[in-house]
Amino acid sequence: MRVERMTPDPARTIWQDQLLTCAECQTEWVWTATEQKLQGTAEPPTRCPACRILAPPPGHQRGVVKWYNPTKGYGFITLASGEELFFHRSSLPAEGAPPTAGDLVQFAVSENERGCQAVAVVVLARGQAHEISGERRPPRATSSNRSS
Numbered sequence: 001m002r003v004e005r006m007t008p009d010p011a012r013t014i015w016q017d018q019l020l021t022c023a024e025c026q027t028e029w030v031w032t033a034t035e036q037k038l039q040g041t042a043e044p045p046t047r048c049p050a051c052r053i054l055a056p057p058p059g060h061q062r063g064v065v066k067w068y069n070p071t072k073g074y075g076f077i078t079l080a081s082g083e084e085l086f087f088h089r090s091s092l093p094a095e096g097a098p099p100t101a102g103d104l105v106q107f108a109v110s111e112n113e114r115g116c117q118a119v120a121v122v123v124l125a126r127g128q129a130h131e132i133s134g135e136r137r138p139p140r141a142t143s144s145n146r147s148s
Helices: 031-037 047-052
Strands: 019-020 028-031 062-069 074-076 084-088 104-112 113-126
Touching: 062 084, 084 104
Parallel strands: 084 113
Antiparallel strands: 019 028, 062 074, 062 104, 074 084, 104 113
């Protein structure tokens, strides 16, 4: 006997607004009938629109590069909790500039015999992520603002 999988017919689906709770931030939000029609699905998302944009995807985290030494090929990422996580150059994409201190990065965590480390590290924003982490740095000295 052959069983065929039935997919819902969008033309026959009755779209209506739904009140949902975000699995990430626990905020209640309305998934509108218009959004459902545009997405072509009656399967509700688990996260609110803001978390879908701002929160890392499942299985990933975000942090700020504390430092990275391209010569040594490793560095550390500071998490929002203050914990630091090691990452190796093999966790970086082959293309693009390496991360520098203050870069906002997204990554997955892997555990090996030495402990946890960041893998699949991707730079999301360059250089100003220290503002996000709450760390305040004084401006760098330049020739125009150095005291004589």
